[in-house]
Amino acid sequence: MSDRHGGEPEPLSAALATITKDRAGRPAIPEEYFCQTCHFLVDVNSPEIAAWFEANRPDLHPLGPTLNCRCEDAADLEARRIQRKITNANLPKRELTGPLTFDNFDATLPGTAEMFDVVKAWADGTLAESFLTMIGITGSGKSHLLESAVAHLDSLGMSVRYERAEVMLNMLRHTFRDVEGDYGQDIQDVMDWYDSFDALIIDDIGANRATPWGEGYLYLMLDKRYADGRKVAIGTNIENAQEMEKAWGARIASRCFDRNSGIVKVLWSEANDYRKASL
Ligand SMILES: Nc1ncnc2c1ncn2[C@@H]1O[C@H](COP(=O)(O)OP(=O)(O)OP(=O)(O)O)[C@@H](O)[C@H]1O
Ligand SMILES: [Mg+2]
Numbered sequence: 567m568s569d570r571h572g573g574e575p576e577p578l579s580a581a582l583a584t585i586t587k588d589r590a591g592r593p594a595i596p597e598e599y600f601c602q603t604c605h606f607l608v609d610v611n612s613p614e615i616a617a618w619f620e621a622n623r624p625d626l627h628p629l630g631p632t633l634n635c636r637c638e639d640a641a642d643l644e645a646r647r648i649q650r651k652i653t654n655a656n657l658p659k660r661e662l663t664g665p666l667t668f669d670n671f672d673a674t675l676p677g678t679a680e681m682f683d684v685v686k687a688w689a690d691g692t693l694a695e696s697f698l699t700m701i702g703i704t705g706s707g708k709s710h711l712l713e714s715a716v717a718h719l720d721s722l723g724m725s726v727r728y729e730r731a732e733v734m735l736n737m738l739r740h741t742f743r744d745v746e747g748d749y750g751q752d753i754q755d756v757m758d759w760y761d762s763f764d765a766l767i768i769d770d771i772g773a774n775r776a777t778p779w780g781e782g783y784l785y786l787m788l789d790k791r792y793a794d795g796r797k798v799a800i801g802t803n804i805e806n807a808q809e810m811e812k813a814w815g816a817r818i819a820s821r822c823f824d825r826n827s828g829i830v831k832v833l834w835s836e837a838n839d840y841r842k843a844s845l
Contacts, residue, residue, distance in 0.1 A: 677836030
């Protein structure tokens with residue numbers, strides 16, 4: 567409330583008594599009654615506000631809930647929007663730790679600065695390469711940074727899908743195996759759906775030998791992005807092209823470890839196992 571006389575602010579009742587009238591001669595509603603953010607009434611259930619309206623603006627009394635401040639609703643909507651984004655992006659819920667972001671990644675630990683900078687640049691679009699292969703030992707922070715990239719891409723208005731390789735391929739295979747070996751149009755629709763995201767992140771590409779089926783579909787997904795020059799990032803413990811070739815075949819290995827075409831950034835992390843360090 568304004569302090570018209572200097573010193574202590576005047577009481578509300580005094581302010582109400584001096585309220586200017588609108589063109590129809592009705593008292594203007596005190597500014598204090600409006601939320602500064604959404605410009606609806608701060609609290610229609612407040613006895614003070616209700617009493618003022620009853621006395622001064624019977625035309626608006628009693629106040630209905632539609633006039634009430636929407637900020638909490640907006641905050642609730644925003645929380646639900648973020649939750650929906652997380653579900654769409656397929657991120658782990660991280661209920662115990664909260665989301666993993668660039669802000670809660672410690673890039674001062676040995677070996678972490680380069681991976682932080684590269685993943686951030688990939689997400690920002692300032693990295694020259696569109697295809698990022700991130701290699702590191704278990705616990706080195708690969709998933710942390712890839713999940714951070716999801717939140718960052720989302721904040722830039724880009725759609726992004728996060729998958730763990732084997733979980734995704736198992737899910738796809740179980741969903742479509744009833745179709746007698748012919749995965750046909752349905753799976754093509756799924757591939758198109760993956761392709762529709764601005765960015766695709768495939769984490770945990772493991773060293774266990776893949777099935778020919780899994781290999782085939784992972785290849786199709788990666789090759790499409792590779793050929794189109796669209797954003798894709800992978801996280802893996804596989805250290806080199808030979809090991810990747812054994813597990814996932816020559817075509818995937820050749821693309822993930824392509825160091826000549828300028829399409830792929832191969833990033834070997836030197837970071838230690840954070841999980842062990844914190845024991
Ligand atoms: N530099 C770091 N700053 C803060 N937390 C970190 C850092 N590195 C790793 N962590 C945390 O350590 C845990 C393990 O990291 P993360 O899951 O990213 O490892 P990873 O490289 O994906 O391992 P894996 O190969 O086993 O999947 C996570 O809880 C992650 O948040
Ligand atoms: Mg991981």
